Amino acid sequence: MAAVQTTGERTLNKLAIVSVLIVTMIFLAPIYWIVSTSFKPRNLATTVPPTIVFTPEVSPFVKLMLKRSQLREQPTPEEYAAAPWWERLVFDGGEKVVRDGKGEVQLSGYPSRFLNSLIVAIISTVLAVSMGTFTAYGFSRFKVKGEDDWLFFILSTRMLPPVVVAIPMFLMYRTFGLNDTHIGLIILYTAFNLSFSVWLMKGFIDEIPKEYEEAALVDGYTRMEAFFKIVLPEAATGIAATAVFCFITAWNEYVFALIMTRRDAQTAPPFIPSQVGSGLPDWTVIAAGTFLFLLPVAIFTFLLRRHLLRGMSFGAIRK
Amino acid sequence: MTTLTMTTLDPRSRAARRGMSDLAIRNLFIIPTIVFLIVFNIFPLLYSLGYSFTDFRASTNAPWNFVGLENYRTLLNDPFIWNNFAITAKYVIVSVTGQVLVGFGVAMLLNREIPFKGLITTLLLLPMMLSMAVVGLFWKLLYDPSFGIINYALGLGRFEWLSNPDVALYAVALTDIWMWSPFVMLLSLAGLSAVPKHLYEAAAIDRAGPLYTFFRITLPLVAPILMIAIIFRTMEAFKTFDLAYILTSQPTTEVISIRLYKMAFQEWQTGMSCALAYIMLVMVIAITNIYVKYLNKVKER
Structure with missing residues (x-):
């Protein structure tokens, strides 16, 4: 931006700001509609024309749970x-x-599906991030022959289409009785997030100067001690960001959950659409379920905002 | 993996003689991950490669027969499968083009001093973080011909979005554009903010017009990052399943992932679906290769 602006530039700038506000409103409108529908009485959810002003009530949330x-x-x-x-x-x-x-x-089916989502997402996140951190450290600090090839292999597992992996996994799980179990879904999500976690953590660990550990090694720390006492605390922010990304991915995942779970271990993403099924769906209840399900992700997005770029580009682009 | 050379630990350190060797630690840290990925990703793929040469059906206990390349031959000669690929290609082109235009456009708008810029950017990024399946479902209400907010806001009367076979694919792509333009915007913003300011100043001194500045300075410098966004979105759109599956059941929106899902889990043609999965896999690997090449290019800068 030039320091001195002409009148034309200033008008252009104002125009841009107005356009940005309009675009933001359009982008947020569907989310606003979910939130507002979740507080509507049922008869106002599907009116012609759509109801915009109404007295909010909590009945959709009550109905969602019972x-x-x-x-x-x-x-x-x-x-x-x-x-x-x-x-x-x-x-x-x-x-x-x-x-x-x-x-x-x-209770309705919703609370148990929500709980399943929490169990599966949290455990798979812990597994993927811890394994990923160790592996990232290994690749970051030690010489590994064919390092680029190994890293490419790890990344490529993430790029596999879920439906493609799901077919053989479904058959294997059927043999071992893992269909519709938490552990089956946890394994799949851990595998899915592991590659992401390695790539992202490698970026974060690469940024920690090697000299820190070398000084510790000279001071008589073992390599393990140096890793746990020097590197891990330095990487804490990176670990937290990676964990949130893995959690969101597992939380949102649909295809594996649709194929591998029916009831006991079913998570919210396949459950919520199954409610629309037949007849006239009660959109206020669906909106309430959607709203509660999206809330954690929305909060995490705000906490993550500084790391979004890095996470979405697998750690390749850093600011 | 065991015969590799190591960075030698500083011999002065006493730790070199105490605790585990670096080699042991490296293997302990790396090998479990590799093994895990091989067992749960590569092994299943080998398993399904085997099935792709058979007429196995997972719904029956009937013995299966080895059929050689028959499945692949059938699939590649099946006009319906090619139609599924054509639908997928159309979807990829429409939705990725839309995302690039909207995402890059909004990034250009945002790339200036704006009050509450941080907050606005974060709000704009929200859609891509949400669950495609769950939010996609809600778009059914938004698209509803009689009480949907979209027809109301655009004054389209009773326009059929999802039940009209000619429009449904575009409706799905529109939802995808809403969700993923923020991704292109995020990467474009990074690219735009990395363009050195002095280039713009030099252009201004030379009295270069805005179009010239855009095509000769902005676009070439943002291109590599934009390319990453495009390849990544292409790959994801090619694999798309959730949105199209949830929003409609039109034959005109049956992208290849949905065909594969139906073949495997509704028609139970397990052997045939494994072959189709492999055809898809080869395509995805090709796109991934291009993607990684560009990632490394951008990293080097």
Whole structure:
């Protein structure tokens, strides 16, 4: 930018700023629509024209968590009065909460799918990042014959189309009884993220001066001690960024989860679309489920913002 | 791997004689990862390579027969498979072109002093971080002909996005453009900010016009990074499954991954699908090779 701007340039600049704001609004509109739909009463979710102004309510989130069935007969005023607030919200929607024989409230499929997503994403992230950090250190500090070829091999495993890998994995898992298990999905996600984690961590470790460890080695540290006490603390930021990227990838993954899980280990991404299935879907409940599912990723994106470029380019482009 | 030379540890250090040798540590750090990837990525691929020469069907217990290259011959002569590849190619071209135009365009707009630039950039990047399957599903509501917000905002009346076979692929590509333009934007911004300011100043002194400056300075210097973005997005779009699978079930949106999924897990033609997987794999490896070449080129700068 030249220090002195002509009037023409200044107008152009203003125009650019306005365009940026418009583009930002367009890009955020679908996300805004998810969030706003998740707070709408059901009858306002699919109106013509779309409802933009409304009184927000939490009933979609209540309905998301509970197992419900159609209300055959209206509850008596006494029943209605005795019901807790969340049950009344379900009554208001023309449905009732399903209870088992002992009168315990039954949960919908969503909480368990959300929990499965958490279990699988967290464990596979820990595995991929720890193995990746060790391997990255190995490649960064020691001479390895054919280093570039090995690194290319590692990267290439990430580029494989998931459907292609899924076919033989499905057959193998069937043989070993690993279909629809957490451990089966964890293995797949670890393998998928491992290559990414090696590449990203190698970039971070390459940036730590070798002299730090060499000084420690002279001081009588073993190589292992130097790695754990000098290198790991220095790489902490990189490890955290890598972990968040791996978590997001595993959290969002769809194809493997669709093929390898049915029920017990099913994660949220294949579950949420399966809710739309037949009939008129309740979009407010789907929006509520989507909103809760996207929330962690949105938060992580803000925490990660300085590392996004690096992560998305496999550590090749650094600022 | 065991016969490799090592950086020799400084012989002055006492640690060289205490604890594990560097060679042992290197192997301990690297080999488990390599083994893990071989067992869970390469071994399954060899397994499916074997199946690709058979008429195996995973849904039956019937014995399978070795059929040689028959599966490959059938697939390569099947006009329907070629149609799937043609759909995929169309999808790749439309969606990657869209992403480059939008992503690079927005990056050009953002590459100046703007209030709250950091916040705006992060907000713009949000779509690409979200789950394609889950957000893609929600686009079904956005595209709905009667109560969708898109028709309402654009004043399109009851325009059919997803149930019209001629439009559905473009609708899927549009959602993909929304999700992944931010990726192109992110990389373009990095490229743009790396263009030395003095080049622009020199151009201004020479009274070079904005078009000349753009084509002679900006574009050539951003090109390598932009190329990475294009190759990476091409590869991802080629593999695409989630969006098209969730948004529509039109035959005109059956990209090759969906065909493969159906062949393997709905028609249970396991042997045949393994062969198709291999045809796809060869194509992906070719694109990956180009990608890595460019990555290394950019790294050297």
